[in-house]
Amino acid sequence: MNFKKTTKLLLAALVSLTANNYTLRAGDLNVTATVNSNQIAIDEQFTVTLTVEGSGNLNSIEPELPNLDEFAAYTGSNQSSNFQFINGKMSASKTITYYYIARKIGSHTIPAIVVKHKRDTYKTQPITVQIIKAASGTPSQQQGNAGERQGQATSSTAIEDNMYLKAEVDKKQAYVGEPVTISYVIYTALQVTNYSLQNKPNYGDFWSEEIPIKGSPATTERVINGRRFLIATLKKVVLYPTSIGMKTVPPQEVEVAVRMRERRARRDFFNSFFDDPFFGRTVNHVLKSNALELEIKPLPAANKPRDFSGSVGRFSMTTSVDKRRVKTNEAITLKTIISGEGNIRTLSLPQPKFPESFEVYDPKVSEKIERAGGKIKGSKIFEYVIIPRDEGTFRIDPIAFSYFDLTTNRYKTLSRGAIDVEVLKNDKQVSATPRGLSKSEVKLLGKDIRYISLTHREFRPIDEKFYSTPQFWVLFFGPVVVLFAGIAYRQHQEKLGTNIAYARSRKAQKVASKQLKTAHAAMKNNDVGGFYAELARALTAFVGNKLNVQESALMRDELIKSLLSRGIESEIVESFDAMLQECDFHRFAKPDAPEAAMEKAYQQVNELIVALEKKL
Structure with missing residues (x-):
């Protein structure tokens, strides 16, 4: 009886220990999903926020986002992390926000989001949302070209209402020589696929030092007047004023490529599918920052040292x-x-x-x-x-x-x-004068001794004729060869100077190789966003240089049209399109990527450039 009783107690303790262990493992993470609103108007943006809380490093979590294409269009994501240490114990949380546009009226369910962490799998609760008609409907667009012109006319207004560039300064008053830091910050509620700084402002009475931004600009979120904006610093410059008075810092211009959702009549499945913002129209728009007024004060005159040369800091x-x-x-x-x-x-x-x-x-x-x-x-x-x-x-x-x-x-x-x-005193000094020669006294006296030559001269047969030697024929035909080579080189240089398309085509491979080196360095530094940004720039710049496409038109859909019009095989064009989509996905939707995936993408871009080089 004692043996049986002891066995039962051991089994009970083992079951209890196992149950407690399972509870701890199941309690390692707390995963929840929320939406900003359960009632959404058609064509309105809504967010799904995934929050993961637990202990330890959460960078390895792998959320599996459900497919919501039936009633919503995915436009991008954003993530943030937080760490706390309380009584020697670390707690961490990671928040991922997914952005959607409501596309279909009715009651819909957002399925559970699956999160994998180490060997465990976690699921969120499904969420029900109601998509309703907008409070004030928009008039229907006219058919044909009139509708297209209307869409183009409203694009600029839509961008200006949802995006702006702001020049932010750390101080409005400064002394002469005191550093003033200006940040050019973009505020956007739209999807930006690319940007380029258009002008370098004439800073006039300022000495300027630009602070480089490595890789893709870091982004944050901010709610302004009830609206959610994505914020990124595109440029940062430090100015040192050189004169006193009221000074004006001119505006900075930035050209952005914005993905605009096209409004189509939903007559069939394909129109509904290509209504997705990912397949929308790309619009180039120039943003102009505000000008800044700075008051520059003179340095105090009291107690100024005689040897003061203007250094401030x-x-x-x-x-x-x-x-x-x-x-x-x-x-x-x-x-x-x-x-x-x-x-x-x-x-x-x-x-x-x-x-x-x-x-x-x-x-x-x-x-x-x-x-x-x-x-x-x-x-x-x-x-x-x-x-x-x-x-x-x-x-x-x-x-x-x-x-x-x-x-x-x-x-x-x-x-x-x-x-x-x-x-x-220098014992090795041989000069009889108390001073050695200065550098201004050292002069070249000349060479008055010819040394005996220790090498013999080459001898030639007396009856040898020069015109029968190879040197004669080299000298005879050499000028002709040099003349033709010079003409060919001059034509090549003239063509480079006058034919922009030829010049861009010749430098395409060199430019792409330089950008690929930058991408490889970003991969080694585990800069995922910077790696995929440089990879996309290398691919688009190579094709743009080969096809002589203007930099403002280096957009995916325009490049694809140009490649197809040149007769490039559809298989290569599809690979080009897929690679740009993958780069955009990792830059904006999923900033994490394993090193093996980046190595594979790097190799694919190299092979794709080689294949395009043979065809273009």
């Missing part, structure tokens, strides 16, 4: 020599490094005072500029090579550098102590 300085004990005519290197935050390129250092017996060469000046975090910082290095000509103990006076400090709004002078150098 936050700096530090170090001074050193490579050796303090040398012999006459041996070189010494004096190095001064000014580091900090400000306009490094315009920094200048007062001329140090050296002993008269020191020969001083012009300094070697180098710069190290860092553009990160919206600021310009770095260091400027001044290296003086000096040669003491007399023996003795000498002192190099302290080196001073004055600047206006933006932290305290006061002038500061950085100074390092004097440097003592002991110069000993």
